[in-house]
Amino acid sequence: MPQLNPGPWLMTFLITWFTYISIFLMKTQTSYFLNLPTLTTNKEQKTNPWTWPWP
Numbered sequence: 001m002p003q004l005n006p007g008p009w010l011m012t013f014l015i016t017w018f019t020y021i022s023i024f025l026m027k028t029q030t031s032y033f034l035n036l037p038t039l040t041t042n043k044e045q046k047t048n049p050w051t052w053p054w055p
Helices: 007-030
Strands: none
Touching: none
């Protein structure tokens, strides 16, 4: 059964896989976050309580 012989396709599969992984890693490591985290301040935020209009 030729499907069980890894000789013809194994190296092609591994080279292709490592190529895709290396391209993916380069693209993800050079990207940056669009929504940078904001710095927290010591000021307390004023919150308004929400009252539920009970029937």
